[in-house]
Amino acid sequence: MAEWTIVDSGTYDEATQQALERVLLDRVADGAIGPTLRIWYRDRPAVALGRYQAYADEVAADYVASEGISVVRRITGGGAMFVQPERVITYSLYLPADRVTDDIRQSYSDLDRWAIETLQELGLDAFHEPLNDIAHEEGKIGGSAQRRTDDAILHHTTMSYALDIEAMLRVLRVGAETVSETAIESADRRVARITDHTEVSRSAVIDALIDGIRERHGATERKLTDDELKRAQALVDEQFGTDAWTRQL
Amino acid sequence: MSPRASRKIPDGKLVRVDLDVSDRIDRATITGDFFVEPPSARAAFETAIEGHPRTVDRDRLLDALAAVEATPIGFSIDDLADVTREALDG
Numbered sequence: 001m002a003e004w005t006i007v008d009s010g011t012y013d014e015a016t017q018q019a020l021e022r023v024l025l026d027r028v029a030d031g032a033i034g035p036t037l038r039i040w041y042r043d044r045p046a047v048a049l050g051r052y053q054a055y056a057d058e059v060a061a062d063y064v065a066s067e068g069i070s071v072v073r074r075i076t077g078g079g080a081m082f083v084q085p086e087r088v089i090t091y092s093l094y095l096p097a098d099r100v101t102d103d104i105r106q107s108y109s110d111l112d113r114w115a116i117e118t119l120q121e122l123g124l125d126a127f128h129e130p131l132n133d134i135a136h137e138e139g140k141i142g143g144s145a146q147r148r149t150d151d152a153i154l155h156h157t158t159m160s161y162a163l164d165i166e167a168m169l170r171v172l173r174v175g176a177e178t179v180s181e182t183a184i185e186s187a188d189r190r191v192a193r194i195t196d197h198t199e200v201s202r203s204a205v206i207d208a209l210i211d212g213i214r215e216r217h218g219a220t221e222r223k224l225t226d227d228e229l230k231r232a233q234a235l236v237d238e239q240f241g242t243d244a245w246t247r248q249l
Numbered sequence: 250m251s252p253r254a255s256r257k258i259p260d261g262k263l264v265r266v267d268l269d270v271s272d273r274i275d276r277a278t279i280t281g282d283f284f285v286e287p288p289s290a291r292a293a294f295e296t297a298i299e300g301h302p303r304t305v306d307r308d309r310l311l312d313a314l315a316a317v318e319a320t321p322i323g324f325s326i327d328d329l330a331d332v333t334r335e336a337l338d339g
Contacts, residue, residue, distance in 0.1 A: 050282050051288060052279070052282070052283060053282060057265070075288075077262075077282065077283055077284035077285065077323075079282035104284075104320070131323050146284065249278070249280050
């Protein structure tokens, strides 16, 4: 019963990825599936916008339009992430609510711990930085976000493996507050990429993350079911692929 | 008048408040990289801010925000009251 399931297959666009978050969170809430890890594979660059962010404040609208970069609002709060295939690592954990502490701040630390330990085993000095970051002394490696329902919790994290920082700065608008914050706190707040600090390949990082869950919990692998994909596609059409959702703020 | 103000909370997130103001707060929009459960609480916070006279004091805003059932993460309703007041003060 305690066994986890790992979904490590399938390449999808950002709207489908974000729709799958809703689908799998709901399936855990319904008791249809147990604790699950999903590794994401994307087919093109995109922006994942935090649920409560204003599109115009975060996204360089003209640039993303000219480059054909899709922007999709998530069901989780947090900040905008620029993502590129092969250059970031995103994972999601979907858990029954009774498996996670009610202390939300603590839960960010708890749920990223395995990933941080995995990075450490690969030779990267990573640590948890409250509230929701995975950090290195030279900057932020990744950020997490959660969505909680009564019965289930989604915790997803994106880490920079070899992100094109220049492209990121063209795509995302860096708010005035953040700029001054950065100026005050010096260069500590820069993005730190896994490739800046280790030689390990992206697939080796992913394999190590999966092994980490296997060792801790026991796990079997599966693919997404046709039903899950069908539900996700319906949600793309109704919600995640629409301007009404993504540009609501 | 459409003032805005924001705050980056130390060890927390950024909250931004945009207002449409006449003699009252006609409309409030709260955005940022914060977390809140349930997600509907964001709009409920906005409603709690709207309708007050532009001279509303911080404590009155705080009372209205406290009536919203919500778990803010990375910010507090005190931050929202402060940022709203800051926007009103221009």
